[in-house]
Amino acid sequence: MKETLTLLLAAHLLGDFTLQTGWIVRHKKHPLVLLLHVGLVTLATGLLLGQWNHPLVWLIAGTHLAIDLIKTWLLPDNLGCFLLDQLLHIAVLVGGAWTWNQAAAEGWWFSRWLDPDQELLMLRAATVLAGIVLCIQAGGIVVAKTVRPLLSQEQFDQMRGVPNGGRLIGWLERALVMLLVWIGEPAGIGFLVTAKSILRFGDIKDSANRQVTEYVIIGTFLSFGWAILTTTLLQRAMLFWG
Numbered sequence: 001m002k003e004t005l006t007l008l009l010a011a012h013l014l015g016d017f018t019l020q021t022g023w024i025v026r027h028k029k030h031p032l033v034l035l036l037h038v039g040l041v042t043l044a045t046g047l048l049l050g051q052w053n054h055p056l057v058w059l060i061a062g063t064h065l066a067i068d069l070i071k072t073w074l075l076p077d078n079l080g081c082f083l084l085d086q087l088l089h090i091a092v093l094v095g096g097a098w099t100w101n102q103a104a105a106e107g108w109w110f111s112r113w114l115d116p117d118q119e120l121l122m123l124r125a126a127t128v129l130a131g132i133v134l135c136i137q138a139g140g141i142v143v144a145k146t147v148r149p150l151l152s153q154e155q156f157d158q159m160r161g162v163p164n165g166g167r168l169i170g171w172l173e174r175a176l177v178m179l180l181v182w183i184g185e186p187a188g189i190g191f192l193v194t195a196k197s198i199l200r201f202g203d204i205k206d207s208a209n210r211q212v213t214e215y216v217i218i219g220t221f222l223s224f225g226w227a228i229l230t231t232t233l234l235q236r237a238m239l240f241w242g
Contacts, residue, residue, distance in 0.1 A: 006104075007104050007123075009090070010048055010127070012089060014129065014133060016041060019041075042061040042064075063092045077145075135174050136171050140174070142222075142226060144167075146218075151211060170223055173227070178231045178234075182234075189224060189228070
């Protein structure tokens with residue numbers, strides 16, 4: 001079961017975050033765009049699992065479509081609904097891996113092409129891939145949806161700078177935190193916090209806007225905390241694979 005679940009989680013994170021572009025998110029209410037997204041999730045699932053015509057692949061495709069239909073059309077775009085959406089997807093993956101626990105072993109990767117050492121290497125790579133996406137890309141969404149209600153639309157508009165600049169800064173800072181924790185140099189995180197604080201407060205020091213100041217502080221600590229947490233979980237997962 002653990003091999004199947006590892007590959008399914010990696011495929012889900014890849015399909016739901018890396019392959020789901022901003023354009024897809026903005027136009028997801030269009031049926032064809034939603035089908036494109038589900039198709040990309042299905043493609044990632046079949047590719048990593050090593051087989052296309054399997055009940056587990058179609059179960060994931062069908063439930064992903066149903067869950068995203070409900071989320072897109074009936075639920076508000078906030079942190080609670082995002083977490084509920086992800087919990088439902090993960091519940092399907094766990095249930096599917098439990099029911100078809102030999103799905104990975106029956107796929108072409110493990111049954112035909114890879115020897116045991118290569119299988120272990122693939123599982124480790126899938127685990128690292130899942131950890132990176134969870135830390136950097138999924139973390140950005142969690143942080144953004146957590147802090148967004150703290151500001152009004154007018155205040156939020158005034159903070160806008162380079163297009164997608166905030167997102168890229170978040171990705172870079174979480175990637176750096178992940179690297180520092182991974183190589184055993186967590187003390188370097190303090191330097192990153194200080195550097196970002198100096199740069200960001202330089203932008204708002206004359207605004208006398210306490211809400212914006214607190215928004216920056218909360219977002220920074222959430223981002224760094226998420227990166228530390230997910231990297232620690234990734235390290236534990238890698239120990240599981242030896």
